[in-house]
Amino acid sequence: MPTATTKKKTAAGKKAARDAYCPHCHLLIERKVGAEWPREPLRCPHCRLLVGSGRARPTPSAEPGARGSAAGVFAHEAKRAGGDATTSKEEVCEAIRAVADAVGARPERLLMVDYQQRVSDDDDLPGLSEVFAAYGSWKRARRAAANSG
Numbered sequence: 001m002p003t004a005t006t007k008k009k010t011a012a013g014k015k016a017a018r019d020a021y022c023p024h025c026h027l028l029i030e031r032k033v034g035a036e037w038p039r040e041p042l043r044c045p046h047c048r049l050l051v052g053s054g055r056a057r058p059t060p061s062a063e064p065g066a067r068g069s070a071a072g073v074f075a076h077e078a079k080r081a082g083g084d085a086t087t088s089k090e091e092v093c094e095a096i097r098a099v100a101d102a103v104g105a106r107p108e109r110l111l112m113v114d115y116q117q118r119v120s121d122d123d124d125l126p127g128l129s130e131v132f133a134a135y136g137s138w139k140r141a142r143r144a145a146a147n148s149g
Contacts, residue, residue, distance in 0.1 A: 020056035024049045027117050029056060046116060087130040089144065095125045096145035108146035112138045 017032035025047035030037065036054040044051055093107075099118045100110040112128070119125045128138075135141035 018058050021058070021060045022047060022049070022051060023055055023057050024051075025113060026057070026060045027113060027120070028060070046113075046120065087126045087134060089134045090148070092126050092131050092134045092141055093145040093148050096131075096141060099125070100145070106146065108142050110142055110145075 017034065019028060020030045020033045020037045021027065022029050022044040025044060027044070027046045029044055029046075029051065033056070035058075037056050038051060038053060041050055041052050043049070096110060096115065097107050099115050100107040102118065103110070103114050105111075105114070115131075116128060119127055126134075131138065131141045135144060
């Protein structure tokens with residue numbers, strides 16, 4: 001007959017798969033990985049900073065300001081990459097409104113990192129470089145999305 005001690009040993013012996021979040025930008029890197037992930041250092045696909053061996057976080061929670069730091073990295077990369085001039089301003093506004101609605105925020109309050117997380121999962125949304133090509137800044141794009149919707 002199993003005892004409480006036996007159950008604890010069994011539960012502790014199993015390595016539960018968990019999601020891995022970047023310790024810098026706090027965005028999802030990989031789903032259902034082990035606790036000691038990554039096994040060797042790798043670059044975050046979002047902020048491009050190095051994630052050391054076993055340094056991924058199990059939750060997206062962050063210290064105040066950390067997500068803002070990641071947004072600076074995203075903005076710099078998006079401006080450098082240029083953008084697709086074929087994406088209209090209205091398409092950008094629609095995408096911002098859709099993501100804001102999905103995360104439960106007003107378009108003018110949507111965080112760039114929340115938008116980037118959705119873009120990384122949905123190829124139909126315009127990337128940040130396209131947002132910057134259309135509006136020049138994230139703040140102007142958010143304001144336009146809020147005022148045109």
